[in-house]
Amino acid sequence: MAQWVSIWRAAQLAGVPRAALQRRVRAGEIEENDGMVSTQSLLALYPQLQLETAGLADRVAQIRDEAFGRRVRERLLPSQEVLAQRLFRQSQELADLQRHLQRYHALVISLRDELRRHQQQAGGDDARLLALERELTSGLARVLATEPVDALHVMDDMLKLISAQVTLRPSGHQFTVEGHDSLLQAGLRAGINLNYGCGNGSCGICKVRVTSGEVARSGHSDYPLSEAEKAQGYVLACVHTAASSEVTLETLEAGGPADIPLQQITATVRALRPLGTDTMLLHLQTPRTHRLRFLAGQSVTLAVADGESAQARHPVASCPCDDRNLQFFLRRDAEDPVATRLFEGRVRPGDPVTVWGPHGEFTLAGGSQPLVFVACDHGFGPVRSLIEHALSLDAAPSIALFWLATRADGHFLANQCRAWSAALDPFEYNLFSDSDPAAGALQVGRALRADVFQIDCAFYLAGPVEFVMTIGAQLSEAGVPEAQIHTEVLP
Numbered sequence: 419m420a421q422w423v424s425i426w427r428a429a430q431l432a433g434v435p436r437a438a439l440q441r442r443v444r445a446g447e448i449e450e451n452d453g454m455v456s457t458q459s460l461l462a463l464y465p466q467l468q469l470e471t472a473g474l475a476d477r478v479a480q481i482r483d484e485a486f487g488r489r490v491r492e493r494l495l496p497s498q499e500v501l502a503q504r505l506f507r508q509s510q511e512l513a514d515l516q517r518h519l520q521r522y523h524a525l526v527i528s529l530r531d532e533l534r535r536h537q538q539q540a541g542g543d544d545a546r547l548l549a550l551e552r553e554l555t556s557g558l559a560r561v562l563a564t565e566p567v568d569a570l571h572v573m574d575d576m577l578k579l580i581s582a583q584v585t586l587r588p589s590g591h592q593f594t595v596e597g598h599d600s601l602l603q604a605g606l607r608a609g610i611n612l613n614y615g616c617g618n619g620s621c622g623i624c625k626v627r628v629t630s631g632e633v634a635r636s637g638h639s640d641y642p643l644s645e646a647e648k649a650q651g652y653v654l655a656c657v658h659t660a661a662s663s664e665v666t667l668e669t670l671e672a673g674g675p676a677d678i679p680l681q682q683i684t685a686t687v688r689a690l691r692p693l694g695t696d697t698m699l700l701h702l703q704t705p706r707t708h709r710l711r712f713l714a715g716q717s718v719t720l721a722v723a724d725g726e727s728a729q730a731r732h733p734v735a736s737c738p739c740d741d742r743n744l745q746f747f748l749r750r751d752a753e754d755p756v757a758t759r760l761f762e763g764r765v766r767p768g769d770p771v772t773v774w775g776p777h778g779e780f781t782l783a784g785g786s787q788p789l790v791f792v793a794c795d796h797g798f799g800p801v802r803s804l805i806e807h808a809l810s811l812d813a814a815p816s817i818a819l820f821w822l823a824t825r826a827d828g829h830f831l832a833n834q835c836r837a838w839s840a841a842l843d844p845f846e847y848n849l850f851s852d853s854d855p856a857a858g859a860l861q862v863g864r865a866l867r868a869d870v871f872q873i874d875c876a877f878y879l880a881g882p883v884e885f886v887m888t889i890g891a892q893l894s895e896a897g898v899p900e901a902q903i904h905t906e907v908l909p
């Protein structure tokens with residue numbers, strides 16, 4: 419008999435992105451019922467799973483063996499306490515199911531006995547009673563016959579133990595909690611803009627209400643929740659994890675830049691890595707207890723002090739899902755005092771850098787349109803942050819990148835594009851070169867026109883003003899509504 423699993427779990431079982439599975443649901447290739455798909459239709463769509471699940475025991479053994487390594491165990495498996503709680507919940511459900519089955523069985527047996535008695539009283543020649551009794555006996559035999567196990571269902575049960583599904587209300591966003599992650603860490607990793615402050619249980623900003631399922635404490639907290647809040651089911655997301663395989667939380671999420679407070683943090687230079695003769699990767703790390711909350715695509719002001727203070731605004735080039743490790747692509751620029759000090763070797767690993775922000779509105783607009791990113795040179799920085807965020811969200815049906823290089827450093831992170839393209843089905847990229855940003859923009863515009871203008875996409879453009887203006891004008895001429903064009907002009 420087919421079992422039903424959520425689309426989210428079905429994607430996990432099939433090993434495909436959720437957006438890819440949803441695309442096939444929209445195309446009518448797989449039947450969906452209230453967010454659930456049957457394991458039978460999943461097997462029909464991905465027949466290779468049949469073969470894979472045949473080796474289920476091997477796969478379980480493989481997961482067990484891989485989990486032997488401490489780092490993998492921490493990433494994949496929750497703590498022993500949380501595992502025990504999830505196992506306990508699952509055992510309770512199983513016990514309930516067994517009790518119900520036993521009662522149904524007893525009911526059917528007593529009905530059959532009753533029928534036999536009536537049959538005897540009727541002299542054994544009531545054809546309808548006889549047919550009914552035969553039907554009941556053969557139905558019972560069918561139910562008790564050993565059927566092949568639905569291997570996907572078995573895998574689903576196993577996954578429920580090692581990873582929990584969290585649903586947020588009222589947004590309906592979903593994410594998984596794996597390993598030792600707190601609810602907050604898992605949500606951020608999935609690209610969800612949860613409210614939070616300190617990240618260590620002292621400010622209370624990450625308060626959420628548990629409306630179904632169970633959570634367990636996963637860290638120490640100094641913030642005192644009132645008795646009334648506890649009674650209503652409020653917990654701190656940064657120091658709790660999922661203790662049941664499904665949890666529903668009630669919480670508000672940041673809807674846009676206006677919901678993110680300005681922050682000032684003293685971070686440390688973790689690394690400096692040249693990506694070309696005139697491009698440097700700056701990797702900052704914030705204190706564990708004071709991370710930067712920002713939206714993908716936003717910028718911050720960086721300030722370094724070596725005798726005199728210097729500051730400049732730069733887009734963050736990494737994903738907010740890792741709010742402790744901030745990356746920036748700085749180009750050699752005499753008018754940028756921070757970049758100048760970096761290239762002169764006056765800033766070194768271990769030095770403090772003040773981070774002030776975030777600023778800017780160049781963020782993902784939401785929705786489930788195909789996404790098209792168009793960058794010129796270091797415009798790739800905020801675009802990279804947006805792409806990583808979009809990949810975490812796993813909601814866009816497709817992602818395309820058009821990147822123009824006008825400087826000698828060229829496409830300083832082309833290997834990143836190749837890696838995305840190799841790993842992700844709905845990602846494609848096109849690289850262009852032209853020393854003149856406006857002429858290059860015309861070249862990119864022609865490619866865009868040939869490729870994606872007909873599609874209802876959201877466009878994100880980042881680069882120097884002449885590049886952004888030229889591409890923006892071409893998109894408008896082609897009839898793309900203003901609301902679908904998002905721009906970031908960089909010096």
Ligand code: FES
Binds near residue numbers: 614619620621657
């Ligand atoms: S983020 Fe401050 S208490 Fe959770």
